[in-house]
Amino acid sequence: MYIHFIAIGGSAMHNLALALHNKDYKITGSDDAVYEPSRTRLLQKGLLPKEMGWFPEKITANLDAVILGMHAREDNPELQKATELNIPVYSYPEFLYEQSKEKTRVVIGGSHGKTTITSMVLHVLKYHQKEVDYMVGAQLEGFDTMVHLTKENDFIVLEGDEYLSSPIDRRPKFHLYKPNIALLSGIAWDHINVFPTYENYVDQFRIFIDSIVKGGILVYNEEDLQLKKLVSETTNTIRKHPYQTPEFRVEDEKTLLQTPEGDMPVSVFGSHNLQNLAGAKWICQHMGIDEEDFYEAISSFKGASKRLERIAETSKAIVFKDFAHSPSKVMATTKAVKHQYPKKQIVACLELHTYSSLNAEFLREYQGALNAADTAVVYFSPEAIQNKKLAPVAEEQIFNAFDRKDLQVYTNPEDFQKLLEQQHYEDVVLLLMSSGTYGGLDFNKIAEWIK
Incomplete structure (x- = not known):
C-alpha cells in the first residue's frame, strides 16, 4: 500500500508511519514542523520530509490512502487535494x-x-x-x-x-x-x-x-x-x-x-x-x-515514560518527572509520593500547561490537589494563555483555586529554574508534574543541582 501522512511529525503519527514502513508499505509525509525525537526517528528510516510545509503536489491519484493528523487544519491544502481526487482519508484511530x-x-x-x-x-x-x-x-x-x-x-x-x-x-x-x-x-x-x-x-x-x-x-x-x-x-x-x-x-x-x-x-x-x-x-x-x-x-515493571519516572537520585534527594496535569491525577500522584516517602520533604511543582488547566473556570477543580506536598509550587506562562486565546489568569486566581496559603506561584521560567537550583536538597523528593517543559527547563541539569 502507498500511504501519505498529513502531519507526520506527531508522536502517534510518526510511530504509525514507522510501523507501516516496517510492514513494507510505501510511506510519504508532510508537516510544518517536526521536533525530536520524531525528527531523528523519521530521518533514520528515510521518512523525514525534505521540506517543511504543505505541498498539494504530493497528493497523487496512485495513493491508496491519506492519514490525517490532529495537528493539521480543516483547510489543509493537501487534505483539499485528497478530497478532490477521492482518495480515502482516515484519521489515526480509524x-x-x-x-x-x-x-x-x-x-x-x-x-x-x-x-x-x-x-x-x-x-x-x-x-x-x-x-x-x-x-x-x-x-x-x-x-x-x-x-x-x-x-x-x-x-x-x-x-x-x-x-x-x-x-x-x-x-x-x-x-x-x-x-x-x-x-x-x-x-x-x-x-x-x-x-x-x-x-x-x-x-x-x-x-x-x-x-x-x-x-x-x-x-x-x-x-x-x-x-x-x-x-x-x-x-x-x-x-x-x-x-x-x-x-x-x-x-x-x-x-x-x-x-x-x-x-x-x-x-x-x-x-x-x-x-x-x-x-x-x-x-x-x-x-x-x-x-x-x-x-x-x-515485579520487573519499572513504569512508563514520564509516569513517576525517576530522573535523578543521590543519597539526599530523589527527583521524579510525571505527566500529571489533570486535578485528580495531580492529587493522586502527590499523595502517592508522600505515602512512599513519609519522612522526606516533598516539593511538588505543577505546570499549568493544557487548555483545561489554564481555563479560569476549570481552575477551581484543582482545590486541594497539592495539599499532600510539604512545599507546593505552580508555574504557568501568561504567553501560553495568550497563544491559546484564553482569558488572562491572575496569580490571585491560582491561589484561590488551590486553596493553599503557602503556595508559590511563578510565571517567569528563569525565576522558576532559580528556585529549583537554589533549593536545599536534604532528605527531599522533588516531584515535577507537567505535560510541558516549564518554559524550557533542561531536566538534565537537575542531577547537578541535587548533589
Whole structure:
C-alpha cells in the first residue's frame, strides 16, 4: 500500500508511519514542523520530509490512502487535494481499526492511568514472549516503537484516548475501535475545550461502553462511582469484571503488594498505580496469562515514560518527572509520593500547561490537589494563555483555586529554574508534574543541582 501522512511529525503519527514502513508499505509525509525525537526517528528510516510545509503536489491519484493528523487544519491544502481526487482519508484511530478488523481488539481507556495500564499489559506479554500488535501513548523500555502492526498476531492492544480523532472527525478516538475486551480506569473531567460540561464528557464513556462488541468483556474500576453507575446502566450484552485497589503496604520506602504467594516488592507505588496494576492483571488473564505468571512478570515493571519516572537520585534527594496535569491525577500522584516517602520533604511543582488547566473556570477543580506536598509550587506562562486565546489568569486566581496559603506561584521560567537550583536538597523528593517543559527547563541539569 502507498500511504501519505498529513502531519507526520506527531508522536502517534510518526510511530504509525514507522510501523507501516516496517510492514513494507510505501510511506510519504508532510508537516510544518517536526521536533525530536520524531525528527531523528523519521530521518533514520528515510521518512523525514525534505521540506517543511504543505505541498498539494504530493497528493497523487496512485495513493491508496491519506492519514490525517490532529495537528493539521480543516483547510489543509493537501487534505483539499485528497478530497478532490477521492482518495480515502482516515484519521489515526480509524486506520488502526482498519488494520485490526480481523484481530481481537483490547482497548484500555479512562481519564487517567491508561498509558500505565497498557504499558503493564505489554510488559507482561513481552516477558512471557506472547507476541501482540499494539499502540501505546509512551515510549516503553524494551520496545522500539509505540505502534507495532503485523498480519499474523491474533491480539492488538490499543490505548483508547477520548480526545478527538482528527480535524474533520470530531469523534473521540476510542469510539472507533469497537473492542472485544475493554478496560476503563475511571472518569475525571478533562479536555474542556472539546467537552464543555462534565455531563458531555461522561457521555463519551457511555458511548464507549455501548461500542464494545456483543458478548465482549468490560474490566472496570468499581471504586469510581460515576463509572460504576454507567456500567450498571448499560444495556449492552457484555460480561463485566470489576476491580479495585489491591492490599499493599509501604515499608522503608518500598511498596509491598499482597499476593496469594505472600508480599511482593514492586517498583511502582501509590494507590492509583496499584489500582492500575489490578486492572492490568484482569486484562492479562483474559489474554491467557494466569495470575501467578502475571505477578512474576510485573515485579520487573519499572513504569512508563514520564509516569513517576525517576530522573535523578543521590543519597539526599530523589527527583521524579510525571505527566500529571489533570486535578485528580495531580492529587493522586502527590499523595502517592508522600505515602512512599513519609519522612522526606516533598516539593511538588505543577505546570499549568493544557487548555483545561489554564481555563479560569476549570481552575477551581484543582482545590486541594497539592495539599499532600510539604512545599507546593505552580508555574504557568501568561504567553501560553495568550497563544491559546484564553482569558488572562491572575496569580490571585491560582491561589484561590488551590486553596493553599503557602503556595508559590511563578510565571517567569528563569525565576522558576532559580528556585529549583537554589533549593536545599536534604532528605527531599522533588516531584515535577507537567505535560510541558516549564518554559524550557533542561531536566538534565537537575542531577547537578541535587548533589
